[in-house]
Amino acid sequence: MNKRYLVGVFDNEHTLVDAFEKALEEGVVIEEVYTPYPIHEILTGMKNKTRISYAAFFYGLFGAVTLLGGMYYAAVIDWPLHFGGKPFNTFPSFIVVTIVATILTITILTLLTFSVRSKIYPGKKADIIDIRATDDKFIILLDQDKMGMEKPEVTSLFQTYGATEVYEKEANSN
Amino acid sequence: MYKTEIRGKLIDGEKSLGQISQEILAPIDAKTPRWWFIAMGISLAMLAFGVKSIYVTLTQGIGTWGVNSTVAWGWEIINFVWWIGIGHAGTAFSIFLLILRQKWRTAINRAAEAMTVVAVFCAALFPLMHMGRPWLFFYIFPYPNTRGPLWVNFNSPLFWDFMAISAYLLISASFWYFGMVPDFATIRDTTKSKIKKAVYGFFAFGWTGSSKEWMRYEGLAFVLGGIAAVLVVSVHSIVSTDFAVSIEPGWHTTLFPPYFVVGAIFSGFAMVLTLVTLMKKLYKMGDFITENHVDAVCRILVFISLIMGTAYITEIFIAWYSGSEYEMYTFFKNRITGEYAIQFWGMFIFNALLPQLFWSRKIRRNLWIVFIISLFINLGMWFERFNIVVTSLSKNFLPASWAEYHPTIIEIGFFVGTLGMFSAGVLLFFRYIPQIAIAEVKMISKYNTQQYDHLKPGHHDYE
Numbered sequence: 001m002n003k004r005y006l007v008g009v010f011d012n013e014h015t016l017v018d019a020f021e022k023a024l025e026e027g028v029v030i031e032e033v034y035t036p037y038p039i040h041e042i043l044t045g046m047k048n049k050t051r052i053s054y055a056a057f058f059y060g061l062f063g064a065v066t067l068l069g070g071m072y073y074a075a076v077i078d079w080p081l082h083f084g085g086k087p088f089n090t091f092p093s094f095i096v097v098t099i100v101a102t103i104l105t106i107t108i109l110t111l112l113t114f115s116v117r118s119k120i121y122p123g124k125k126a127d128i129i130d131i132r133a134t135d136d137k138f139i140i141l142l143d144q145d146k147m148g149m150e151k152p153e154v155t156s157l158f159q160t161y162g163a164t165e166v167y168e169k170e171a172n173s174n
Numbered sequence: 175m176y177k178t179e180i181r182g183k184l185i186d187g188e189k190s191l192g193q194i195s196q197e198i199l200a201p202i203d204a205k206t207p208r209w210w211f212i213a214m215g216i217s218l219a220m221l222a223f224g225v226k227s228i229y230v231t232l233t234q235g236i237g238t239w240g241v242n243s244t245v246a247w248g249w250e251i252i253n254f255v256w257w258i259g260i261g262h263a264g265t266a267f268s269i270f271l272l273i274l275r276q277k278w279r280t281a282i283n284r285a286a287e288a289m290t291v292v293a294v295f296c297a298a299l300f301p302l303m304h305m306g307r308p309w310l311f312f313y314i315f316p317y318p319n320t321r322g323p324l325w326v327n328f329n330s331p332l333f334w335d336f337m338a339i340s341a342y343l344l345i346s347a348s349f350w351y352f353g354m355v356p357d358f359a360t361i362r363d364t365t366k367s368k369i370k371k372a373v374y375g376f377f378a379f380g381w382t383g384s385s386k387e388w389m390r391y392e393g394l395a396f397v398l399g400g401i402a403a404v405l406v407v408s409v410h411s412i413v414s415t416d417f418a419v420s421i422e423p424g425w426h427t428t429l430f431p432p433y434f435v436v437g438a439i440f441s442g443f444a445m446v447l448t449l450v451t452l453m454k455k456l457y458k459m460g461d462f463i464t465e466n467h468v469d470a471v472c473r474i475l476v477f478i479s480l481i482m483g484t485a486y487i488t489e490i491f492i493a494w495y496s497g498s499e500y501e502m503y504t505f506f507k508n509r510i511t512g513e514y515a516i517q518f519w520g521m522f523i524f525n526a527l528l529p530q531l532f533w534s535r536k537i538r539r540n541l542w543i544v545f546i547i548s549l550f551i552n553l554g555m556w557f558e559r560f561n562i563v564v565t566s567l568s569k570n571f572l573p574a575s576w577a578e579y580h581p582t583i584i585e586i587g588f589f590v591g592t593l594g595m596f597s598a599g600v601l602l603f604f605r606y607i608p609q610i611a612i613a614e615v616k617m618i619s620k621y622n623t624q625q626y627d628h629l630k631p632g633h634h635d636y637e
Binding site for chain 2: 033034035036037038043046050052053071074078079090093096097099100101104107108110111114117118119124125126128129132134135136
């Protein structure tokens with residue numbers, strides 16, 4: 001289904017953040033903000049949460065336990081070897097591999113999680129609202145059916161706070 | 175916070191965000207310059223020499239090298255440690271400077287990370303060929319197999335090393351790549367060429383720059399940055415255990431892990447300096463990589479050089495203080511004097527003394543001298559590894575087994591080949607990938623403008 005959007009275009013971070021914060025105060029519902037680089041105020045203002053660091057912690061726990069368990073199995077249960085009277089379970093020297101391979105596990109699994117959750121993968125066709133958002137423009141996107149304020153009011157609010165353009169756009173919602 | 179009035183501007187010239195993308199992407203859009211083809215030709219010729227040497231090694235065996243049963247590790251291990259050391263700077267650069275909130279890193283980290291990936295790849299070739307029968311290299315993977323099932327030795331530093339290098343290669347490559355995704359999107363959205371749009375669009379993973387994406391992206395950078403810092407320190411410590419857990423005189427010291435980690439960062443930063451001076455000169459990136467950036471890297475090098483000097487002197491002092499005649503012999507008769515004295519003094523002068531010139535502001539600001547010193551540091555670090563590997567092995571505890579070591583043309587060719595591979599990789603990077611992290615430079619560009627002073631107090635200094 002095609003949705004009607006209202007797009008506010010800003011020239012710099014300064015005007016964008018001002019307009020963004022004002023709009024939130026006025027109760028405007030903001031669908032999404034597109035910027036060339038991450039902006040703290042936007043990320044907190046959009047109330048997006050990421051739990052990726054918790055995920056990473058559990059991947060690490062899983063990796064460390066699996067690795068230590070695997071080495072214990074190989075060196076103590078499956079193929080114990082006597083060397084120099086040392087114990088089969090040479091725990092301290094297992095730590096080295098555990099650290100390195102745990103880091104590898106965390107990296108690979110966290111990257112996969114990022115890819116799955118953000119729907120970012122090789123060859124994906126980007127849903128571009130305004131092509132300048134990865135270059136030098138800052139874009140606020142509003143869904144016209146539920147933006148919590150009338151169109152002329154939003155338009156004038158954006159313009160007061162320094163929007164260079166405000167235009168309508170129809171796009172496929174997904 | 176970064177104080178422009180004290181540290182100098184991060185970006186020269188008043189640049190709009192659009193200009194930043196345009197100028198950084200200029201080498202990708204421009205016609206390939208002629209010097210690039212010449213440099214590529216030379217690199218490929220060197221690589222061909224390397225491929226020939228590898229072919230000879232594969233078909234005739236390790237006997238074609240100059241190593242013998244006493245000096246069993248020759249140029250291959252020297253070059254391996256040298257390359258992996260250079261490969262350390264990229265991640266060290268990104269991670270440590272990120273943790274220390276050094277904003278100037280943004281102009282350099284992409285090049286440093288690119289260098290890491292190519293250098294670690296070069297490094298990995300050496301132990302692979304040193305296995306003798308590299309086609310059986312998969313025996314080192316610890317998986318349930320039909321050979322017993324026989325497991326690898328989890329107590330062996332050589333196995334740790336294998337794990338460390340593979341992990342380091344994968345992690346630094348993915349760290350580098352994910353940093354590039356927003357920049358690929360910028361190319362996709364600004365280029366006029368249809369082919370580039372398709373190719374970079376494929377690699378941009380559908381990036382749009384929405385707040386959701388940036389949120390997770392920042393979370394990911396936080397996680398990867400945090401754990402990669404541990405990795406940087408542990409990988410080269412592990413490389414040092416290849417030496418330190420053996421009982422050769424001159425190797426069996428507790429100093430080795432920190433000594434190797436610092437040495438690695440030292441050689442890597444020197445190589446970063448070499449690359450950024452090239453970028454400044456050849457690609458006119460001087461507005462982004464300013465004199466202040468070069469200055470900052472030079473200051474770090476002075477500091478690390480002092481640590482290196484301290485480490486060298488500590489080794490010598492402890493050899494004397496321990497009262498062990500083998501240690502005494504190794505350091506005083508076989509390193510400071512003796513047939514390998516040139517390598518020792520080369521190492522000492524190039525690593526501990528020469529970088530002290532960077533105390534002078536005039537020298538830090540002279541790009542030619544900086545470039546030349548950076549090359550000498552790389553040479554000095556190569557001598558350091560020669561000094562460690564060959565002197566200890568050639569004269570160990572049993573005089574009857576003493577031997578000399580001279581590299582053969584095959585070993586030299588192998589090394590030249592990796593040099594060619596490295597420069598070819600760097601040239602491809604210069605040509606096809608944004609040399610500077612565009613999104614990150616845009617993020618710091620606000621520190622340059624007047625407008626930043628007028629931002630209200632509530633605006634955070636966002637890293």
